[in-house]
Amino acid sequence: MQGKSAIIFKSVLVTAVFLLAASYGFARGKKKASPPPAPPYKRIEALKTIIDPHNQINDEGEILWSRCLICHNNIPDIKKEKSIKDVKLRFGKDYNRVCYSCHKVKRHPGAEGIGPAMSNIIATKHLVAPSKQIYLNMRLEKKELPVLLPLEPETGKIFCGTCHNPHERGVLYGKANWGAGQETLLRSEGLDVCQLCHRK
Numbered sequence: 001m002q003g004k005s006a007i008i009f010k011s012v013l014v015t016a017v018f019l020l021a022a023s024y025g026f027a028r029g030k031k032k033a034s035p036p037p038a039p040p041y042k043r044i045e046a047l048k049t050i051i052d053p054h055n056q057i058n059d060e061g062e063i064l065w066s067r068c069l070i071c072h073n074n075i076p077d078i079k080k081e082k083s084i085k086d087v088k089l090r091f092g093k094d095y096n097r098v099c100y101s102c103h104k105v106k107r108h109p110g111a112e113g114i115g116p117a118m119s120n121i122i123a124t125k126h127l128v129a130p131s132k133q134i135y136l137n138m139r140l141e142k143k144e145l146p147v148l149l150p151l152e153p154e155t156g157k158i159f160c161g162t163c164h165n166p167h168e169r170g171v172l173y174g175k176a177n178w179g180a181g182q183e184t185l186l187r188s189e190g191l192d193v194c195q196l197c198h199r200k
Contacts, residue, residue: 056168
């Protein structure tokens, strides 16, 4: 038995050494394999083709309720959960983190260190609690237009979903549907999004 064990051990050891040498490209003068060519698409584009959380209705017009679970802790009951205060998003109070999980925002109005000119005014950081005047402007816009401008319920801060509607057109109804399906998902529905808060 010991002879057979020794033979098996030696053959396993020789195989391991050979595989190790081959992996470094030293086996019998073989060159190290070159890395495979880069795919003709970016990784983020490939991921979008797998599952897009904003694609929430299929070709037959049925709502894909399972897509809700990408951003929400549970599938919201749209008959009972009427506002952002009623739904639960992933990552608790950090609502922006839901968006940042897929969208790597570098240059955006309100991002730190960015100052895009808007009517000769330098944009300040937007993801904060709005001033009293801005809050009053937002309330006036909600009365004049069929638009929602939700704030983070716990903090009262502006977040990504204040300006962008993450839902596909037809998932929600009324004011909650405004801006859904737009190219950049802006809640302004084609109007100047800045004017929803910054009235001239």
